Amino acid sequence: MQDLTFGTILAVMEEIFGRGLFWLMVVLAGIVSVAYIYVLIRDRNISWRKFLWAQVSMPFGAIAAVWFVMGVTDSSASDLGGPVDLIVFISVAVAGAVGLAVLVYTIQSLLSPPKK
Amino acid sequence: MSKSKQHEFSRRDFLRYTATGAAAATVITPAKAAAAKTNAKIVIIGAGAGGTSAANRLVDQLDGAQITIIDPRPEHLYQPGLSLVAAGLKPASYVTSKTTDWLPDGVNLIAEKAMAIDPEARKVSTQQGKQLDYDFLIVAPGLVLDHDGIEGFSTDLIGKHGIGSLYAGPKYAARTWEAASKFTETGGEGIFTRPATEMKCAGAPIKHAFLIDDITRRAGNRGKANITYAAHSKSLFGVPIVAEKIRMLFDDRGINAAYSHVLKSVDPGTKRAVFQTPDGLQERDYDYLHVIPPQRAPAVVRESGLSWSDKWVDQGWVECDKYTLQHLRYDNIWALGDVAGVPKGKTAASVKWQVPVVVDGIVAQIEGREQRELFNGYTSCPMITKIGRAMLIEFDYKNNLTPSFPGIIAPLEELWISWLMKEVALKPTYNAMLRGLA
Known part of the structure; x- marks a missing residue:
């Protein structure tokens, strides 16, 4: 791989998803992340009830992420061939789990802020 | 101001910090080198992977050059995808796009076949009789299937x-x-x-x-x-x-x-x-x-006197230096892609490494400096061994393996990650290369 710079990665990501969709996803991910940090700072507290629901959603996020990646690439879990494959597989699952948990926690916090 | 008010994180504060973060992120983009001024006439034969990518890079790196690209084919082919089409994994449309989709503004496309090259008179003739003078010529017509x-x-x-x-x-x-x-x-x-x-x-x-x-x-x-x-x-x-x-x-x-x-x-x-x-x-x-x-090399190359006379005589690949891709007898001509008479490199991955070398050779001559970029024979082959697994094989002129991710992606192991790269990342990387961005 030649010139694996930040600019190259951005250019490749734009080509994978299309420029519009890629930046829309970046903006959405940014909004959710910023909203998550916002509610944490605003509430000055973790709501363990909301966190519980976020945790409950994690396996669904993990399964959905793995299912999506396997589906779009015509592959299955039996194709894992080495340690790096296992790392990528687990990373996809963790990303899906954490992403959905953050989304679920943030939506709950925005819809029902703690009573002052 | 009450104590609780002091600790409250105001909406205005929040927006201010967010804006600061966004501003900091924008400075990551590196500054672009200034384009060299020139009125050179550059002709590129072929709007495939090499010709198109070179045109995009030349437009970025030169100010005032007259760049002409000659290719009769309205369709651009993403050839690395043909293996997937032939295994029923992708439709035929997966590999096709329009030639004009990838060409930058400021490049003149002549949708004709190049019929003759006169390296002494520095002219290219087209099928309909156009005569194009050039100062620099990139020969990138691909090859012909006999x-x-x-x-x-x-x-x-x-x-x-x-x-x-x-x-x-x-x-x-x-x-x-x-x-x-x-x-x-x-x-x-x-x-x-x-x-x-x-x-x-x-x-x-x-x-x-x-x-x-x-x-x-x-x-x-x-x-x-x-x-x-x-x-x-x-x-x-x-x-x-x-x-x-x-x-x-x-x-x-x-x-x-x-x-x-x-x-x-x-x-x-x-x-x-x-x-x-x-x-x-x-x-x-x-x-x-x-x-x-x-x-074999196309007839326009074989009949123009640009081919090797003592190597690949039945195939007619362009006689060029294997590191600079510059013609050995005409220093204003470069070979690029499949047509180059070098021991390795008839892949899109090689083209990705060859284009910066050829562009640097031309810009170096215009700026009167030494060429900086050299081609080491880099070739890559995501060797699919089954649906879902591949080996990411990369090598150079010396037959050395040159893994891009040493210690992480083993080149001679059948891996899912190598398949993912072929399925997900290869075509986008190719497209980014066409635009001169990768």
């Missing part, structure tokens, strides 16, 4: 009589799958060939054999199928360490290797192929035959 080089074969046969040939283009790659898919159902004798000439992506015929083996196996019909890979030499691949790995995988999959077997003729009626071997001609019956014809 279908007539196999007796009895023509592209009309592809998809019928158990004959496939994925190199012939997207339509023919789809027809190849029609013939191959019948074989995966009925079994029989499957023979996968390659020519004795230099060829683009020497891994593709091997990938096709692995994929059809896998699909036949998944269909539960592998027991009815006998698969043979006919290598043109005593080796399965040009890089010894890779050849040995493929030999082991062939053993594992039950794929027979027939060494020094070069397809000479085919009789579609009787489904019989004739091979030139060290022991003379050998006939083999087949139920599926994958044909890859001999490959």
Whole structure:
């Protein structure tokens, strides 16, 4: 791989998803992340009830992420061939789990802020 | 202000910090080098991977150059995708786009065939008689598939009589799958060939054999199928360490290797192929035959006096320095891509490394400086070994393996991540290369 710079990665990501969709996803991910940090700072507290629901959603996020990646690439879990494959597989699952948990926690916090 | 108010994180604060973060992120983009001023006339023959990518980079790096690109083909082909089309994994449309989709503003496209190059007078003539003067010439027309080089074969046969040939283009790659898919159902004798000439992506015929083996196996019909890979030499691949790995995988999959077997003729009626071997001609019956014809430089190159006179004389590749790709007799001509007369590099991955070298050679001459970029023969082949796994094989002129991710992605291991890269990242990287961004 030649010139694996930040600019190259951005250019490749734009080509994978299309420029519009890629930046829309970046903006959405940014909004959710910023909203998550916002509610944490605003509430000055973790709501363990909301966190519980976020945790409950994690396996669904993990399964959905793995299912999506396997589906779009015509592959299955039996194709894992080495340690790096296992790392990528687990990373996809963790990303899906954490992403959905953050989304679920943030939506709950925005819809029902703690009573002052 | 009450104590609780002091601790409250106001909406205005929040927006301010967010804006600061966004501003900080924008400074990551590096400053672009100033374009060199010139009024040079640059002609590029061919709007394939090399020509298009070079045009985009030249437009970025030169200010005032008159850049003309000559290519009659309205369709641009993403050729690395043809293997996937020929295995039924992608539709024919996966590999096609418009030539004009990728060309930058400020480049003049002449949609004609280049008919002659006069390197002494520095002129290129087109099919309709246009005469183009140039100061710098990039020769990147690709190669021609010599279908007539196999007796009895023509592209009309592809998809019928158990004959496939994925190199012939997207339509023919789809027809190849029609013939191959019948074989995966009925079994029989499957023979996968390659020519004795230099060829683009020497891994593709091997990938096709692995994929059809896998699909036949998944269909539960592998027991009815006998698969043979006919290598043109005593080796399965040009890089010894890779050849040995493929030999082991062939053993594992039950794929027979027939060494020094070069397809000479085919009789579609009787489904019989004739091979030139060290022991003379050998006939083999087949139920599926994958044909890859001999490959040569286009006539415009062979008839212009730009080819090597003592190497590849039957193929006509451009005589150029293997590190700079500059013509050895004309210092204002460069070869780029399949047509270059260098020992390795007829792949899109090589083009990605060659383009900056050729562009740097031209810009260096314009700026009166030494050339900085050199091509080391880098070639990459995501060697698909089954649906879902591939080996990310990268090597150079010295047959050294040159892994991009040493210690992370092992080049000679069948890995899912290498398949993911082929499926997800390769075409976007290719497209980014066309735009001069990768």
